[in-house]
Amino acid sequence: MENHASVKFLIVGRTGWIANMVAALLEQRGERYAFASFRLEQREACERELDELRPERVLNCAGVTGRPNVDWCEDHRRETVRSNVLGVLNLADCCAERGIHLTNFATGCLYHYDSGKHRPTAEGGFPFTEEDPPNFFGSYYSRTKAMVEELLRTAYENVLILRLRMPVSDDLSPRSFVTKITRYEKVVNIPNSMTVLTELLPVALDMSERGLTGVYNFTNPGSITHNQVLALYKKYIDPEFQWKNFTLEEQAQILKAGRSNCELDVSKLLRDNPGAKIREVHEAMEEVFRRMQAQGIRPQKAS
Numbered sequence: 001m002e003n004h005a006s007v008k009f010l011i012v013g014r015t016g017w018i019a020n021m022v023a024a025l026l027e028q029r030g031e032r033y034a035f036a037s038f039r040l041e042q043r044e045a046c047e048r049e050l051d052e053l054r055p056e057r058v059l060n061c062a063g064v065t066g067r068p069n070v071d072w073c074e075d076h077r078r079e080t081v082r083s084n085v086l087g088v089l090n091l092a093d094c095c096a097e098r099g100i101h102l103t104n105f106a107t108g109c110l111y112h113y114d115s116g117k118h119r120p121t122a123e124g125g126f127p128f129t130e131e132d133p134p135n136f137f138g139s140y141y142s143r144t145k146a147m148v149e150e151l152l153r154t155a156y157e158n159v160l161i162l163r164l165r166m167p168v169s170d171d172l173s174p175r176s177f178v179t180k181i182t183r184y185e186k187v188v189n190i191p192n193s194m195t196v197l198t199e200l201l202p203v204a205l206d207m208s209e210r211g212l213t214g215v216y217n218f219t220n221p222g223s224i225t226h227n228q229v230l231a232l233y234k235k236y237i238d239p240e241f242q243w244k245n246f247t248l249e250e251q252a253q254i255l256k257a258g259r260s261n262c263e264l265d266v267s268k269l270l271r272d273n274p275g276a277k278i279r280e281v282h283e284a285m286e287e288v289f290r291r292m293q294a295q296g297i298r299p300q301k302a303s
């Protein structure tokens with residue numbers, strides 16, 4: 001990592017899960033990068049650091065996601081808006097004024113299946129494209145993300161918006177979707193789009209380097225169910241593993257906010273990254289578990 005002036009990449013979100021994976025990739029690539037020290041919403045500090053470090057591109061991996069989960073955002077609305085709306089807009093605006101390209105790690109949790117055109121593809125439906133207006137308003141977190149996306153998309157030509165969903169890493173990080181669902185007492189069983197980070201984070205960096213802008217659904221193609229993921233976990237990591245399902249209605253009883261379930265259309269991502277290795281989600285997930293097994297990753301006790 002570089003500490004002196006003029007870096008190629010500035011990463012916002014120093015302590016975050018995705019930020020640290022992005023930093024590790026930049027390190028591997030031998031790139032000049034630094035972590036930002038400002039808070040997203042601090043305009044003067046943000047301007048000062050952009051002027052001091054003069055990054056060619058900014059990677060925003062910062063945002064409020066809620067701890068232990070997005071239910072937190074329901075009761076902390078101002079804090080959520082401050083980071084996810086005011087903060088992200090502030091960063092985009094400061095970058096735009098300086099002609100700096102910004103990649104925003106965003107979310108695809110803006111949709112949920114309906115009983116019409118957007119029912120699951122296995123039932124004859126169609127995945128959601130970047131042109132489809134959000135239709136999931138069940139959590140305050142998702143609402144702030146939809147609001148900021150609309151503002152970024154319509155006002156800032158310097159911004160690349162990558163819509164991740166249910167990101168999965170090659171380990172049992174508590175942030176990884178796999179780890180989360182292995183720790184729940186009961187899980188729903190619904191097909192969803194997922195982002196296999198080992199495949200897609202390098203693509204994000206390449207898209208940033210190429211200066212692409214606009215909104216991209218940023219997941220592997222296709223959708224995979226919770227049970228299919230857990231069956232892979234059982235096959236590769238923990239043969240003793242058992243799980244129980246429950247319905248969406250039963251799940252709603254134990255959650256404060258709703259959760260998005262949807263499949264995203266990734267035609268645009270594949271069209272604009274023709275050389276990238278982005279596998280169909282079942283294949284990509286099988287590879288994740290093979291890599292975990294090869295690393296000797298064993299089941300963890302919940303912390």
Ligand SMILES: NC(=O)c1ccc[n+]([C@@H]2O[C@H](COP(=O)([O-])OP(=O)(O)OC[C@H]3O[C@@H](n4cnc5c(N)ncnc54)[C@H](OP(=O)(O)O)[C@@H]3O)[C@@H](O)[C@H]2O)c1
Binds near residue numbers: 013038064066164175
């Ligand atoms: N993980 C997922 O399941 C998932 C799925 C889809 C999209 N995403 C999006 O991807 C992004 C990164 O996610 P993640 O999983 O890496 O999250 P994370 O581990 O919770 O990290 C978020 C980072 O953002 C920082 N942050 C929050 N508010 C900030 C502010 N106002 N100014 C500066 N830094 C701030 C946090 O720092 P402090 O702790 O110091 O506040 C932390 O370093 C988020 O925007 C998230 O919405 C994540």
